[in-house]
Amino acid sequence: MPNIVLSIENLSVSVGSRIAIKDLNLEVPNNTILYLLGPNGAGKSTLLRTIIGYPGYNVLTGVIHFENEDVTDKPMEYRVSKGLALAHQIPPKLVGIRVIDLLSTLCKRGGCTINDVAKEMEIEHLLYREFGKGFSGGELKRVEIATLLAQRPRLALVDEPDTGVDVDSIEIVARGLKKLVEFSPHKSIVIVTHTAFIARYIEPDTTCILLNGSIIRCGEAELLYKVMRHGFKGLV
Amino acid sequence: MASKAWFDEVRERAAKALNKPSPYGLDVDISPFLSLAEPKSRGLLDTSKAEEVGVNLKANAMYIQVDQVYFNYLSRIPGVEVLRIEDFIDQRRDEAYEYIWRLVDPATDKYTALAALRGRGGYFIRVKKGAKVEEPIMACLYMSYGGLQAPHNIVIVEDNAEATVYTGCTIAPEVLGLHVGISEFYVGKNARLRFIMVHSWNKVAHVRPRTVVNVDDGGEYISYYVNMSRVKTLQTYPTVHLASNARAFLASILLGLGDADLDVGSGVYIHGDNGSAELISRALARDGSKIIMRAHIVGEGASRGHIDCRGLMLSNKASIQTIPGLTARNPNVMLTHEASIGRLAEDEINYLVSKGFSKDDAISAIVRGFASVEIKEIPDRVKSYIESIEKVISEKAL
Structure with missing residues (x-):
């Protein structure tokens, strides 16, 4: 088992004509x-999408290693098959696809049972609804985390799990994230917020600050509380 | 006799409308189909074609028609009567007179006129008062030889009864034919009719079904229509009339392939108070197909209605047009519509790939999702037919 699950060196990424990530390093x-x-706008979602290999996120320089393998030029399908997974900040609505349809496909691959996943994220009432249609912010996040629980990734990348979410849902989402850490053979997770x-x-065990497309500082949990107290301005 | 006078009048009115075009759809020259010569068809049913459109030929109540020459029907379900329309007229002429050509005007256009003058066959289905029939009543209308097929279908679901009628219409490959199915449905008080129609034609077939449904107080009409194959031209506009507390739900799934010209709509008139109507259509346009989706709700009583039309463009040469319409004739009416047309959404495809789908599987799942419409309270057996048809549609769409 490698000690470093994911390493990113000197990464620069363009999206359209804009350089969104500049010379970024992260382990x-x-x-x-x-x-x-x-x-x-700091580049957090861009970084996660680049790591998982989203089309349209062009790596200009640098390398991404996942479990010691250079995946920089690998397509998203490959990276997901290797155990990377992304919880989207705002998943799209999927017309005519019910939550249960998606979870059932994922569970067939991941070896889970739909009921267990649904119970864990308290989304039993949403199973027969069209994916994303008319969901509250909290419901959307819970369903999104449920898809990751069904995928059982080796490393989950979670984008803004706490935005637009009510307090009760945050607790459930956090429970789901802890499960994802449990499922990870590395016992690691990346959470963007x-x-x-x-x-x-x-x-947190580690907190990294991303500003203008670059990691400006990484530290322990204390750094997060500092940001929460004083915001990002004092860090520049 | 009043019935004789009525049938004479039907023929007279039809004869005068033989040159009357339909306001919608491409005009088809019907003169080749006016011949009185006996059809040369041998009336052989291709069972694989029937199964392709989901018809269960072992059903306990069914009607089979091949061209205009072979007819077979039976009902072993208590409370369900199935007859060929001519047998119904012969056996109970005075009763038939109350139902035939009462909802559909034979002079509507040249296709109804042609059907009134040259049509043969069609089913008479009656579900007796209070009967709750779970097993679908099956009908198969097959064209093996070409020429005209113009069956006249009557369905009567009496008060407090409930039934599902499943009709599959299909044709042999390369056979040039015109299908004009006339359908008049009567849904009684607090009765419920679920009508599923699956069409699978060929690239030279013209199709002009004409359907009118009357739903009495508290009744319910649920319709699911699919065109799942090539067709040359298809135009239909079923119309539903709702009394007080009645409800209609009509869904159409339209697959446009090749150079098909599809003009499919539906109209609901909510005459009574507390009625409701929901019209849903989904068009998937591939190749050089042209699809027009029409929908219109007229609220005359205090009522609610919603139209949802969505089109999926799967080719640069295809075209889709939606024409939703709402008319209120009562201040206590709440009518809404939404319509959208677009291509396959990249963000949806990428989302599914990020969840471990291959790109092909992601596209297939999205197209299938697009073509699937949730219909509540349909029997599981019918649900499974529909699911398999949705799967075929998504495969053909790609």
Whole structure:
């Protein structure tokens, strides 16, 4: 088992004509709950999408290693098959596809049971609804985390699990994230947030600050609480 | 006799409408189909074609028609009567007179006129008062030879009864034919009719079904229509009339392939108070197909209605047009519509790939999702037919 699950070196990424990530370096070791903090537009979602290989996110320089394998030029399908997974900040609505349809496909691959996943995330009432249609913010996040629980990834990348979510849902989402850490053979996870509300329920081991497309600082949990008290301005 | 006078009048009115075009759809020259010569068809049913459109030929109540020459029907279900329309007229002429050509005007256009003058066959189905029939009543209308097939279908679901009628219409490959199915449905007080119609034609077939449904107080009409194959031209516009507390739900799934010209709509008139109507259509346009989706709800009583039309463009040469319409004739009416047309959404495909789907599987799941419409309270057996048809549609769409 490699000590470093994910390592990113000198990464620069363009999206359209804009350079969104600049010379970024990041390591996710084993046994690490890593929080990636940054204000809106800092490049957090871009970084996660680049790591998983989303089309349209063009790597200009740098390399991404996942479990010691260079996946920089690998397509998203490959990276997901290797155990990377992304919880989207805002999943799209899927017309005519019910939550149960998606979970059933994922569970067939991941070996879970739909009921267990649904119970864990308290989404039993949403199973027969069209995916994303008319869901509240909290329901959307719970369903999204449920898809990751069904995938059972080796490393989950979670984008803004606490944005637009009511307090009750945050607790459930945090429970789901803890399960994802449990499922990970590395016992690691990457959580992106700009509010850090979720940190009340799942404590960070490492906190990294992303500003203007670059990691400007990584530190221990204390850094997160500092940001929560004083914001990002004092860190520049 | 009043019935004789009525049938004479039907023929007279039809004869005068033989040149009357339909306001919608491409005009088809019907002169080749007016011949009085006996059809040369041998009336052989291709069972594999029947099964392709989901018809269970072992059903306990069914009607089979091949071209205009072979007819077979039976009912072993208590409370369900199935007859060929001519047998119904012969056996109970005075009763038939109350139902035939009462909802559909034979002079509506040249296709109804042609059906009134040259049509043969069609089913008479009656579900007796209070009968709750779970097993679908099956009908198969098959064209093996070409020419005209113009069956006249009557369905009567009496008060407090409930039934599902499943009709599959299909044709042999390369056979040039015109299908004009006339359907008049009577749904009684607090009765419920679920009507599923699956069409699978060929690239030279013209199709002009004409359907009118009357739903009495508290009744319910649920319709699910699918065109799942190539067709040359298809135009239909079923119309439903709702009395007080009655409800209609009509869903159409339209697959456009090749150079097909589809003009499919539906109209609901809510005459009574507390009625409701929901019209849903989904069009998937591939190749050089042209699809027009029409929908219109007229609220005359205090009522609610919603139209949802969505089109999926799967080719640069295809076209889709939606024409939703709402008319209120009562201040206590709440009518809404939504319509959208677009291509396959990249963000949906990428989302599913990020969940472990291959790109092909993601596209297939999205297309299938697009073509699936949830219909509540349909028997499981019918649900499974529909699911398998949705699967075929998504495969053909790609």
